[in-house]
Amino acid sequence: MGEFPGARADLNDAAYAVVGAPLDVSTTFRPGARFGPDRVRRFARPFDEYDQRTGHHFSDLACDSGDVAPWGDVPDYLEFLTGQLTDHHDAGRLPLLLGGEHTVTVAGIRAAGPDVYVCLDAHLDLYEAYAGDEYAHATVTNHALDIVDETVLLGARTGSEDEWDRAAEADVTVVPPEEVADWTPDFDGDAYLSIDIDAADPGFAPGTGTPEPFGLEPREMRDVVRSVAPDAVGFDVVEVNDRDDGQAASLAGKLLQTFVFAHAEATLG
Numbered sequence: 001m002g003e004f005p006g007a008r009a010d011l012n013d014a015a016y017a018v019v020g021a022p023l024d025v026s027t028t029f030r031p032g033a034r035f036g037p038d039r040v041r042r043f044a045r046p047f048d049e050y051d052q053r054t055g056h057h058f059s060d061l062a063c064d065s066g067d068v069a070p071w072g073d074v075p076d077y078l079e080f081l082t083g084q085l086t087d088h089h090d091a092g093r094l095p096l097l098l099g100g101e102h103t104v105t106v107a108g109i110r111a112a113g114p115d116v117y118v119c120l121d122a123h124l125d126l127y128e129a130y131a132g133d134e135y136a137h138a139t140v141t142n143h144a145l146d147i148v149d150e151t152v153l154l155g156a157r158t159g160s161e162d163e164w165d166r167a168a169e170a171d172v173t174v175v176p177p178e179e180v181a182d183w184t185p186d187f188d189g190d191a192y193l194s195i196d197i198d199a200a201d202p203g204f205a206p207g208t209g210t211p212e213p214f215g216l217e218p219r220e221m222r223d224v225v226r227s228v229a230p231d232a233v234g235f236d237v238v239e240v241n242d243r244d245d246g247q248a249a250s251l252a253g254k255l256l257q258t259f260v261f262a263h264a265e266a267t268l269g
Helices: 033-043 074-090 102-112 137-144 161-167 218-231 247-267
Strands: 016-021 062-067 094-099 116-120 150-154 172-175 191-196 232-238
Touching (some): 033 094, 033 232, 033 247, 102 137, 102 232, 116 218, 161 172, 191 218, 218 232, 218 247, 232 247
Parallel strands (some): 016 062, 094 232, 116 150, 116 191, 150 172
């Protein structure tokens, strides 16, 4: 395992910590999310660590604390991962969670305790259980609603009939892909921002477990990250696998950098 390029700040001084969570147990089409954290680190190597827009250097802000290796008992792993992420929060570092399948987001939300869950995703993920598994990657939004007051799903374009019925309730807002470019945050409180890389059209990010056509363009995703980051208390990017030439991993790594720079500009000056 390498380190996220430029994440060279001392652990005790860093404002952000990259944390890999290579869980890969419930993927329903193309497995490989276990390779996501290392792959994102690898394809971020060409990125400059200086951000001209904000004047920040990534190396002044972030460290890489490595991976939290998973095991077969997913609820137990999520509890342990929650504890690891909580330690970062308690030390004043915002963890940058690298999945792994989307299930790891449950730990991220539990550790951050946000008011609102904002997610870029092709899927609603509102199953109470999928194929009998209440911790499958398709249940993440349902778990989030046990913690947050509301959830905003950006770019969602597919789901079961029951999921769409649940999404019609007052605590869920779905912004379809064609409306994301005009969306601006309109919620109260702190947000947790999750990026399922399959929110992007598969032409931009084919390396993911359940690609879904008619998705978002990278600039639209970047603009969402910049708009939500100032109010965010947690972040992850998930569902990158090894089934492409690095497009999904490259996009994921750049969105992680974008989040850090936008959040630092708002909170650190």
